Amino acid sequence: MTASTETKLLLKEPEQLEIRLKEIPSEPGVYFMRSGNGDILYIGKSKKLRSRVRSYFRSAQKLSDRIAMMVRQVAEIEFIVTDTEAESLALEANLIKKHQPYYNVLLKDDKKYPYVCITWSEDYPRIFITRKRRATKQRDRYYGPYVDTRLLRYTLHIIKRVFPLRQRRKPLFKDRPCLNYDLGKCPGVCQSLITPEEYHKIVQKVAMVFQGRSDELVNTLESQMEKAVERLEFEKAAKFRDQIKALYSLNADQKVSLPDDTVSRDAIALAADDKHCCIQLFQIRAGKLVGRLGFFADAQSGLPGAILQRVLEEHYSTVEAVEIPTEILVQHELPDGEILTDWLSNKKSRKVSLVNPQRQIKAELIEMVERNANYELERTQRVSDRNYKALEDLAAILDLSELPKRIEGYDISHVQGSNAVASQVVFVDGVPAKQHYRHYKIKNPDVKIGHSDDFASMAEVLGRRFRKYAQIPPLSKERGGDQDFPDLVMIDGGKGQLSSVVKVLQDLNLLEVVKVVSLAKKREEIFLPGESKPLDTDAEQPGVQLLRRVRDESHRFAVSFHRQQRLKSSRRSRLAEIPGLGFHRQKQLLAHFHSIDYIREASVEKLTEVSGIGPNLAQEIYNYFHPNLN
Numbered sequence: 021m022t023a024s025t026e027t028k029l030l031l032k033e034p035e036q037l038e039i040r041l042k043e044i045p046s047e048p049g050v051y052f053m054r055s056g057n058g059d060i061l062y063i064g065k066s067k068k069l070r071s072r073v074r075s076y077f078r079s080a081q082k083l084s085d086r087i088a089m090m091v092r093q094v095a096e097i098e099f100i101v102t103d104t105e106a107e108s109l110a111l112e113a114n115l116i117k118k119h120q121p122y123y124n125v126l127l128k129d130d131k132k133y134p135y136v137c138i139t140w141s142e143d144y145p146r147i148f149i150t151r152k153r154r155a156t157k158q159r160d161r162y163y164g165p166y167v168d169t170r171l172l173r174y175t176l177h178i179i180k181r182v183f184p185l186r187q188r189r190k191p192l193f194k195d196r197p198c199l200n201y202d203l204g205k206c207p208g209v210c211q212s213l214i215t216p217e218e219y220h221k222i223v224q225k226v227a228m229v230f231q232g233r234s235d236e237l238v239n240t241l242e243s244q245m246e247k248a249v250e251r252l253e254f255e256k257a258a259k260f261r262d263q264i265k266a267l268y269s270l271n272a273d274q275k276v277s278l279p280d281d282t283v284s285r286d287a288i289a290l291a292a293d294d295k296h297c298c299i300q301l302f303q304i305r306a307g308k309l310v311g312r313l314g315f316f317a318d319a320q321s322g323l324p325g326a327i328l329q330r331v332l333e334e335h336y337s338t339v340e341a342v343e344i345p346t347e348i349l350v351q352h353e354l355p356d357g358e359i360l361t362d363w364l365s366n367k368k369s370r371k372v373s374l375v376n377p378q379r380q381i382k383a384e385l386i387e388m389v390e391r392n393a394n395y396e397l398e399r400t401q402r403v404s405d406r407n408y409k410a411l412e413d414l415a416a417i418l419d420l421s422e423l424p425k426r427i428e429g430y431d432i433s434h435v436q437g438s439n440a441v442a443s444q445v446v447f448v449d450g451v452p453a454k455q456h457y458r459h460y461k462i463k464n465p466d467v468k469i470g471h472s473d474d475f476a477s478m479a480e481v482l483g484r485r486f487r488k489y490a491q492i493p494p495l496s497k498e499r500g501g502d503q504d505f506p507d508l509v510m511i512d513g514g515k516g517q518l519s520s521v522v523k524v525l526q527d528l529n530l531l532e533v534v535k536v537v538s539l540a541k542k543r544e545e546i547f548l549p550g551e552s553k554p555l556d557t558d559a560e561q562p563g564v565q566l567l568r569r570v571r572d573e574s575h576r577f578a579v580s581f582h583r584q585q586r587l588k589s590s591r592r593s594r595l596a597e598i599p600g601l602g603f604h605r606q607k608q609l610l611a612h613f614h615s616i617d618y619i620r621e622a623s624v625e626k627l628t629e630v631s632g633i634g635p636n637l638a639q640e641i642y643n644y645f646h647p648n649l650n
Contacts, residue, residue: 046071051066054098063121147226238267285349288300506535609633
């Protein structure tokens with residue numbers, strides 16, 4: 021931090037700090053903590069802005085290490101006043117999503133737990149399980165994250181068996197429905213045999229299951245079954261009966277002993293150590309456990325009550341009003357429980373109670389949730405300990421001064437030089453970080469069908485990866501805070517691949533900065549630059565096993581991408597033989613018909629429906645696939 025920035029820090033300017041604090045009103049609202057260069061460090065809310073902001077700067081106030089570090093960087097405080105506390109909570113949630121301040125308590129998205137996604141943005145919504153929550157389209161809805169993956173898959177299997185739902189992302193046939201339609205599993209979405217409005221009604225029933233409204237759905241289905249019987253529509257009534265039976269089977273063994281079975285409740289508790297914080301949220305509807313959700317947070321990010329509050333705020337900000345229970349049981353007192361209660365009550369248009377039970381049945385329920393959180397914490401600790409030992413062992417093997425937090429693995433994939441590609445995989449703290457994966461298409465003109473060169477391909481990829489650092493003096497990994505710079509680079513191969521990479525790094529003046537090794541497949545041998553013999557290691561020791569996991573993942577990712585490219589190439593190869601059909605029109609044909617088989621079966625009139633395909637070219641395409649008729 022420069023000297024000019026330090027003079028702006030409020031902790032070093034007590035008089036300026038006091039003036040600024042007095043300017044803040046004692047009203048509800050949202051406050052911003054900004055750094056000397058204007059970046060937003062933290063966003064918070066309070067029903068009394070002045071008291072809350074002042075508490076950060078009291079010497080007697082006990083702050084977490086994370087927040088104390090944030091306060092030392094504050095150079096400016098801004099605020100927005102709202103009419104009510106509930107408005108301040110909603111505003112804070114929106115601003116945090118928009119600005120993503122570094123010091124806010126944010127939940128970790130490690131993709132460990134799956135979600136259910138319903139793509140309401142489509143005319144015929146799809147329902148599927150995913151570990152990536154991407155809110156790219158506002159109308160799409162995500163339910164979860166669910167802890168019990170096996171139960172979730174079983175639930176979705178039952179739903180797709182008894183409700184007529186879209187089974188495929190893309191149609192199997194262009195002009196007729198597939199076998200799923202004949203079996204009654206799909207209402208003929210691909211051929212629009214059902215209107216979007218009618219299909220939405222079916223999906224809305226399914227959504228009620230993931231909203232914890234199964235009992236309400238059963239009542240609706242029973243009413244529809246009775247009406248069908250009255251109209252003598254017995255086949256339709258039988259379908260409703262089967263759906264009701266399936267819903268009963270889902271919750272047959274999920275009874276939870278609680279008074280007031282008509283009251284819907286959520287119960288939340290956490291378990292934490294010095295690093296990890298595992299949170300469990302049980303959804304109880306009509307005395308039945310209908311969902312068990314799991315979350316992760318940084319244990320250093322705040323006190324237990326603050327972490328629970330952030331979990332509840334983020335969770336309920338993404339759900340519909342009907343999914344909010346009338347009672348929420350919490351393990352710890354929340355710092356802004358009144359604000360959360362008002363906000364939830366306004367959103368649901370009904371009184372929502374926040375209870376911290378201390379005894380009897382509700383306290384026992386919180387203890388049960390806490391036990392489950394502890395079990396999850398123990399599993400997390402075991403994985404963390406295993407990864408830490410592997411990183412520690414790897415650092416000892418390679419004589420590293422620090423544990424390699426970020427490891428990158430590279431591999432090449434091709435078939436005799438055709439469709440040559442490369443992969444870059446990233447492991448952070450010994451765990452795959454798939455959001456940082458990257459693949460490359462080899463551009464070297466000498467690498468082609470019948471001529472492969474893994475050494476040159478690997479050199480090209482590493483050159484493209486580290487070229488941006490060539491103009492920066494090779495001082496250290498930090499390089500201005502670049503978190504993408506690796507602590508260790510692993511090459512899949514032996515001394516040849518390693519030598520080609522070393523040459524590239526030398527040309528870029530980065531060999532002293534980038535720690536690079538190679539792992540040979542046959543004997544799992546580790547080679548270092550400049551060393552003719554491999555390191556003396558055991559293939560089964562933790563550090564070597566970690567490198568093997570990185571190597572296997574880079575190989576899998578490279579082969580997967582190569583197969584995609586080879587499939588695209590094979591699909592276009594036959595079209596390339598047609599006179600007058602260029603690459604762009606080949607793409608348009610495949611985008612319209614989806615496969616070579618459909619293009620072969622298409623008539624001249626159908627071919628002319630594709631943009632850019634005139635009658636003459638359509639005839640050429642048709643003649644190519646029907647030479648005998650020609």
